[in-house]
Amino acid sequence: MSTAPEGATPGFLVWRLSMKWRVAVDRATAPLGLTHAQYSLMASLYGMQRGGERPSQRRLADHTGLEPLYVSKLARSLESAGLLERTRDPRDPRAVQLALTEEGRERTGQAIEVVQGLLEQLLAPLGGLDSTRTREFKRELATLLDTPLDPANDHPKEQP
Structure with a gap:
């Protein structure tokens, strides 16, 4: 039965x-000393670094x-905790580059494993991570994320 x-x-x-x-992510990553926002930032940085x-x-x-x-x-908070390095971009002194420390x-690898387990639980009702329903759900979410939202355009213009 749905709770919605x-x-x-x-x-x-x-x-x-x-x-x-x-x-759920906040609770799962708390033992690793991370919040959901910190995890999101670090996991994204982890993936970007792996891509060079x-x-x-x-x-x-x-x-x-x-x-x-x-x-x-x-x-700045993650740098203080020794988890991230911030350095000036040699090509643009206004920009700050980020990199995870060892x-x-x-820590990010551990957190990714924990969050992956949550993701498997979340997607189980759709058939799991590799199911056709999950792939379609992912496509639909991407479509929604790619749709621009402009609060200024949510009301029709009044006619003079």
């Missing part, structure tokens, strides 16, 4: 699912969907 209220809007369900996920990239804070903000100011705050890579 009857007649719930898609927006409400997206919000509830995102909150459920955030809380040393992104700027701005690039990482764009990748994660987090506000640049928030990424800067998280990066300890940061180890």
